[in-house]
Amino acid sequence: MTIHELYAYLCVRDARAAIDFYTRAFGARELFRLTEPSGRVGHAEMDFGGHTLMLSEEYPELGVRSPEGLGASPVTLHLHVDDADALIARVVAAGGTLNRAPQDHFYGERSGTVRDPFGHRWLIGHAIESVTPEEMQRRYTALFSAASVGQA
Incomplete structure (x- = not known):
């Protein structure tokens, strides 16, 4: 198939x-x-x-x-675009709700999250660096290790 x-x-x-x-x-x-x-x-x-x-x-x-x-919606639609900041601003200007402002992430993407007026969640991002899965895992582990230190 x-x-x-x-x-x-x-x-x-x-x-x-x-x-x-x-x-x-x-x-x-x-x-x-x-x-x-x-x-x-x-x-x-x-x-x-x-x-x-x-x-x-x-x-x-x-x-x-x-x-x-x-x-509620358990689904997120992920759009890869040229300029996440610009599209997120456009979606909000058209009536969407900003859930998470654009920021740089450990996995090599700048992204943010908006919700459309119909309840659907959109993750909008663009690449900022190429990161191997091994490096992503290393960064992910470090992120959670640092978070657990801050909770102690």
């Missing part, structure tokens, strides 16, 4: 508002949408610079709930 593609498929309460937000915040472009006669959006696809994001509205009768319907 060969996997050809992997798509993020989000559930939102208001697909029209989400499509508008993702267009303004991320510069995404709507490819198409399928709308029921009732007005509920059953499926939409958006182009994020050559990467497809799919979304639909809630279908509680099928167990399909949005973060708003669940009261």
Whole structure:
């Protein structure tokens, strides 16, 4: 078996508002949408610079709930971009909420976290250095060793 593609498929309460937000915040472009006669959006696809994001509205009768319907989201979408600081500022200006300001991290990335108005969490980052897995582990271990010293 060969996997050809992997798509993020989000559930939102208001697909029209989400499509508008993702267009303004991320510069995404709507490819198409399928709308029921009732007005509920059953499926939409958006182009994020050559990467497809799919979304639909809630279908509680099928167990399909949005973060708003669940009261939380266990999933984070991670975008690698040219300038994390600029995109995070753009997302916040469009109505997103800043959860963690951009900062440099031990794993060679500058990143921060925002939440969109529909409850989805986005980790937005860009590379600042190339770090091997072994070096990442060394830094990770040191980070937690230093944290445990501070708790003593």
